[in-house]
Amino acid sequence: AQSVSQHNHHVILSEAASLELGCNYSYGGTVNLFWYVQYPGQHLQLLLKYFSGDPLVKGIKGFEAEFIKSKFSFNLRKPSVQWSDTAEYFCAVKLKAAGNKLTFGGGTRVLVKP
Amino acid sequence: EAGVAQSPRYKIIEKRQSVAFWCNPISGHATLYWYQQILGQGPKLLIQFQNNGVVDDSQLPKDRFSAERLKGVDSTLKIQPAKLEDSAVYLCASSSTDGNTEAFFGQGTRLTVV
Numbered sequence: 001a002q003s004v005s006q007h008n009h010h011v012i013l014s015e016a017a018s019l020e021l022g023c024n025y026s027y028g029g030t031v032n033l034f035w036y037v038q039y040p041g042q043h044l045q046l047l048l049k050y051f052s053g054d055p056l057v058k059g060i061k062g063f064e065a066e067f068i069k070s071k072f073s074f075n076l077r078k079p080s081v082q083w084s085d086t087a088e089y090f091c092a093v094k095l096k097a098a099g100n101k102l103t104f105g106g107g108t109r110v111l112v113k114p
Numbered sequence: 115e116a117g118v119a120q121s122p123r124y125k126i127i128e129k130r131q132s133v134a135f136w137c138n139p140i141s142g143h144a145t146l147y148w149y150q151q152i153l154g155q156g157p158k159l160l161i162q163f164q165n166n167g168v169v170d171d172s173q174l175p176k177d178r179f180s181a182e183r184l185k186g187v188d189s190t191l192k193i194q195p196a197k198l199e200d201s202a203v204y205l206c207a208s209s210s211t212d213g214n215t216e217a218f219f220g221q222g223t224r225l226t227v228v
Binding site for chain 1 (some may be wrong): 170
């Protein structure tokens with residue numbers, strides 16, 4: 001069965017530090033990959049997405065992610081975080097061969113200290 | 115463009131009672147997802163519709179949960195009877211089936227079973 005793993009459950013860092021969140025998935029076929037963010041009290045919002053082409057994708061608010069097919073990974077990065085990046089981050093994988101089934105990882109809660 | 119609408123935003127019920135949640139997806143979106151998000155976990159797919167047909171309901175506890183999307187537009191998720199462990203946020207999302215697209219999420223319904 002399709003699964004998505006996020007390695008860190010909680011991350012605490014200071015402003016201006018760099019952030020990298022890991023995501024691995026278990027399916028070997030064609031996938032679409034997403035990172036969603038959930039700010040406190042708000043609904044899930046799309047940060048960035050990968051469908052095809054350049055494996056390095058850029059999203060909103062300075063975030064980027066790299067798709068490494070050989071490692072089944074789609075790690076999220078931001079060179080310098082801000083206090084406003086405090087949120088929960090979810091990796092998600094969509095399987096086109098499974099009727100566009102969208103599966104989420106367990107999430108990583110990020111706290112940025114001012 | 116209007117987003118995904120969900121109601122109610124909050125619901126508190128006693129165990130063994132029944133409850134229903136409503137979702138109106140973005141106009142024209144054929145795919146509709148219902149997720150359960152327990153505190154501290156990632157969203158878990160309960161059921162996925164394409165138009166009025168079920169694509170995946172493998173993780174729906176069918177002895178107590180049911181969902182319908184009769185006209186292929188809005189959808190209702192019902193729990194009967196509710197258990198304490200059903201306390202969670204119920205998220206609805208929709209997406210287009212045209213090419214590579216992301217899912218858009220509603221605000222969710224926070225259910226507390228006491």
